[in-house]
Amino acid sequence: MSIAVGDSYHVHIGAGLLDRVAETATNKALIVHQPVLRSQAEALAAQFSEAYTFEIPDAEDGKTLGVAERAWDFLGEKNFSRSDLVVGLGGGATTDIAGFIASAWMRGIRVVQVPTTLLAMVDAAVGGKTGINTAAGKNLVGAFHEPHAVYVDLDFLKTLPEEEIISGSAEIIKTGFIGDEEILRIYESGEDKLPELIERSIAVKARVVAADLKESSLREILNYGHTFGHAVELVENYRWRHGNAVAVGMSFIAHLSHQQGLIDAPLLQRHLDIITSVGLPIRYEGDFDALYEAMTRDKKNRGGGIRFVAITQVGKTTRLEGMTKEQLRAAFEAMNQ
Ligand SMILES: NC(=O)c1ccc[n+]([C@@H]2O[C@H](COP(=O)([O-])OP(=O)(O)OC[C@H]3O[C@@H](n4cnc5c(N)ncnc54)[C@H](O)[C@@H]3O)[C@@H](O)[C@H]2O)c1
Structure with missing residues (x-):
């Protein structure tokens, strides 16, 4: 099933949806993921004609300016353009940093969110708020950046503690x-x-x-x-x-x-x-x-x-x-x- 967020984008919900994420784009993709999702990130990358996996530190350690900067360097190295894509695969910390990375690269490229925790499914991945943690505090730096699509694959719940x-x-x-x-x-x-x-x-x-x-x-x-x-x-x-x-x-x-x-x-x-x-x-x-x-x-x-x-x-x-x-x-x- 799928839920429209106004006329901006859809949230697709169901089992086995990871296989459908690549339908959203034929261009290059950067798949930002948490360490526990390495094999799923690789499987997802294989669906695109050109895609790179980008592993980030787990949980809040993944939501830093240093991680974003590393990602932007990588996007530059691989010549990511306005028409390319960032995918956030993980819990809310990942969807937040992936959205933030996408929001600023070339002043905003598409992000597709694939939340893998219950919290990220029902909250963090939907709504377009992105953010990182800085010395000033948690989530004080960020941007509103609507996702291009959200895929809530219920199969991820099977491994969730x-x-x-x-x-x-x-x-x-x-x-x-x-x-x-x-x-x-x-x-x-x-x-x-x-x-x-x-x-x-x-x-x-x-x-x-x-x-x-x-x-x-x-x-x-x-x-x-x-x-x-x-x-x-x-x-x-x-x-x-x-x-x-x-x-x-x-x-x-x-x-x-x-x-x-x-x-x-x-x-x-x-x-x-x-x-x-x-x-x-x-x-x-x-x-x-x-x-x-x-x-x-x-x-x-x-x-x-x-x-x-x-x-x-x-x-x-x-x-x-x-x-x-x-x-x-x-x-x-x-x-x-
Ligand atoms: N942007 C928003 O609107 C919004 C809303 C709510 C929360 N948030 C942010 O979301 C973050 C919290 O999200 P969270 O609770 O998902 O935390 P998280 O991203 O840190 O994930 C929690 C843990 O679950 C693991 N994990 C992820 N998917 C898994 C799976 N399928 N199976 C097993 N383990 C898995 C992760 O590796 C991590 O250790 C916070 O940074 C918060 O600020 C943002």
Whole structure:
């Protein structure tokens, strides 16, 4: 099946899709991949008339300016032109750096994303945000660069460690709360329907980003659970998995929203039940002052105050601003009770 992201590009979803990636281009391709995907990168390269594999360091170590510079040198050596292609094959770290490399080479060439983790499938590879980590911080340097196409090959999930599935589920649950109640029902039923959850989650993200390609107000709703989640990641020096941080972030915003009268007790409980049912955490017992400080520095804040995306019911988002530190502390304490 395939999902259109506005009229920009398609996200193809299914098993065995790696064999179809080369259909997107007849020109030269650079296949940027993580070490664990070497054999798949070589198989993919064989489908193009001219393609090169480009292995990068694993995870966040692959998202650096040094890696991008090495890739640009290589593209120059092989005479890559405007009509050639970069493929990002790997988790979100790879799709981010591959997109960034493509965004700047000759001021932008095509990138095809082939996400291989659950998180990258439902989130990182869709939407056109690319980025690298620098001394100034994580993801502060990047560009909006829409992919030419995205291939979500479900076969990659077979080798993915269980904790990566659990972490990626947080973003799926998030899209359930902001935009598709059926996602929540599937989790509540306990049915094993991961492909449908992936499709539905991508459909929500596609709908949102198509309406707001450059992240102004609408796209912000994808940040549900992320304000507190980013603070946890920062305080924990990025040793926490993103999905786990987003999960406690959703627990926090649900408690805060309940305290502010935005959601009723059953909807708060629905958050907690679904998040725990997949093995994600709903508590974070760190230092509140450090978290508060981190939240005030979140790059998504506008005009100073901390700004949360909240819901009033499933699929109905709003903003929560102007909370005092004591109100936030009360939600934090309720979360950890
Ligand atoms: N651009 C965006 O909109 C966006 C959104 C969310 C996250 N991100 C970025 O995504 C990154 C996190 O993505 P991630 O969680 O996929 O991390 P990751 O890319 O580091 O991958 C996690 C681990 O899984 C391994 N792996 C990948 N595919 C595999 C497979 N099929 N089988 C077995 N192992 C496999 C990788 O080698 C790595 O060790 C962060 O850098 C984050 O900033 C970007």
